[in-house]
Amino acid sequence: MNYIPVNFNEKFSKFTEYFSPKVIAEMNDYSFKLTKFKGDFVWHKHDNTDEAFIVIDGEMRIDFRDGAVTLKSGEMFVVPKGVEHKPIAEDECRIMLVEPTGVVNTGDAGGEMTAEDEWI
């Protein structure tokens, strides 16, 4: 059988939208999603799950109500469930998210930045 690796750069080349996660792999009932950030996302939280951010390329910040964390390529951070956060990227940043399948990007906030997950 022919097994195919998932190549991040090849997958990133398939979309240009910001803040619109694309599913590239699943593991049990979790999804690996690539997304490009540029600008400010909305304040939100996920009441039922933690959420892992892994920076593949670039730099981003996650603001919390009581602080912030800056993440560069080769760094990750897990936002605990129920904690309000706001991702921000001054320049385009390429990220992998890991979270349970079906988690909505805007969490409890909803609104116009809500995006449907799409497999690429």
Place this chain on the structure above:
Amino acid sequence: MNYIPVNFNEKFSKFTEYFSPKVIAEMNDYSFKLTKFKGDFVWHKHDNTDEAFIVIDGEMRIDFRDGAVTLKSGEMFVVPKGVEHKPIAEDECRIMLVEPTGVVNTGDAGGEMTAEDEWI
């Protein structure tokens, strides 16, 4: 509050052993583990879970009974549960594994390459 990113290179600098996964983060009941591969691991499977391999630096291969996949830096592959596999790296390869907390590296095979997970 001061939030600290998890930096892969900094974590990799903390250990030298091969095939001995180190936990660097948890998300719900899943663990992110860094490991260095060099040489042949053992044939094994995980009957109850998929297992995600993400190559951070270097190149490795996963042999299956009916094929193989080669993974380079910036690539990933999810081994389905119950599928026998054998990781191999000719030269040192740096990997991140994502799997449920407590999964044993040698799965059903056991033996001398079995390693206790350790937080770093």
